[in-house]
Amino acid sequence: MLSPDPETAVLRHRTATSPSPGATVAGSLPAAGREGKDAALVQAMFDRVAPRYDLANAALSFGQDAHWRRVTAGAARPADACVLDVAAGPGNVAVELLRQGADEVVALDLSFNMLAEGAGRGHDRITWVNGDAQALPFPDESFDAVTISFGLRNVPDPQLALREFARVTRPGGRVVVCEFANPTSPAFRTVYRRYLVGALPQLARVVSSSAPAYRYLADSILAWPDRASIAGWLSTAGFREVMVKDLAFGIVAVHRGFRA
Numbered sequence: 001m002l003s004p005d006p007e008t009a010v011l012r013h014r015t016a017t018s019p020s021p022g023a024t025v026a027g028s029l030p031a032a033g034r035e036g037k038d039a040a041l042v043q044a045m046f047d048r049v050a051p052r053y054d055l056a057n058a059a060l061s062f063g064q065d066a067h068w069r070r071v072t073a074g075a076a077r078p079a080d081a082c083v084l085d086v087a088a089g090p091g092n093v094a095v096e097l098l099r100q101g102a103d104e105v106v107a108l109d110l111s112f113n114m115l116a117e118g119a120g121r122g123h124d125r126i127t128w129v130n131g132d133a134q135a136l137p138f139p140d141e142s143f144d145a146v147t148i149s150f151g152l153r154n155v156p157d158p159q160l161a162l163r164e165f166a167r168v169t170r171p172g173g174r175v176v177v178c179e180f181a182n183p184t185s186p187a188f189r190t191v192y193r194r195y196l197v198g199a200l201p202q203l204a205r206v207v208s209s210s211a212p213a214y215r216y217l218a219d220s221i222l223a224w225p226d227r228a229s230i231a232g233w234l235s236t237a238g239f240r241e242v243m244v245k246d247l248a249f250g251i252v253a254v255h256r257g258f259r260a
Contacts, residue, residue: 029212030154032219037156039110039132046089046111046154048210053090053114056208060200068252069096071245072149072178075256078102081144084168086133086161087151091118094126097147106143108136133161141170149178153224162237169259175239176256177230180221183250192251196221227253 030041049056057065069092076083079101085094088107097105108129109115115128131137133148133155146165155161165175183189196218204214227244230253234242239257246253 029216030220032216033223037154039134039156042154042156043110043112045210045213045216046109047113049208049213050090050111050113050117052208053117054092056204056214059207060203060214064248065092068178068247068254069093069149070100071247071254072147072176073097073100075176075245075254076145076147076174078145082106082142083145083147084108084136084138084143084165086136086146086148086165087154088118088128089114089151091115091121091123091126091128093147093149094118095123098123098125106138108133134164136164136168138168140167142168143173144170145174145176147176147178150180152177152179152230153220159233159237162233162239166238166259171259173259174256175234175259176254177234178252178254179230180224181227181246181250181253182222184246185249188249193222227255230255 028041029045031037061068072093073096076097078097080103081101082104083097083102084106085091085097086108088094088109089111091107094105094107104127105125106127106129107115107118108131110130110132112130115130118126119128129137133151134157146169148161148165152158152161162175169175183192200218201211201215204211208214231242231244234255234257238260240260242255242257244253244255
């Protein structure tokens, strides 16, 4: 199995990220936009939602999350590949990558609790690494593909993360970014935004272990750049042939590029 650099320990031996000076972690939410987003607050928020993360995702997406994972994994062309799944959470995409033929999967996440949820499920072909997308603890050109699902939006510097993805991807390898987006239809966009700011936080009170985190979810989706911007970031980071596929009427956008 591929291992991280020796100085970065795996799962149960890594010290949690420390909050920035003056940050109040307990119950606090990260900034929704890219400015001022604190990694410690992101970590703490996902530690809180971990216990009911899968239930909340299934309920709030009306069961579509499983389909989105299948599309993301398929876009990575995982057959016989060594794949890094970033912002892996409890490993649902990692498991799908194995189902679609990946030879080895490394699941990396900033949240210890998320990884502990996944590691407890007994997937012996997944290596669980508690680490930061902005400073991946792996040598250059380690992976055939890198995936991230609904996680780039939570990284304080997403363009730095994409450069890190490029660094650890082998030439010709794939990067897949699955992220929430604004629907392309103006009429549906209005309905969707009403759901985000109105119904979604109320539903989260019932199905989530931390309802306030879903206020952040809604705000961060609305603050996220458009598809062309993400494609431009990928190109600048060193990926070519960047394309995007919309899912669920444009609620989700899946970008893929190939390492130059």
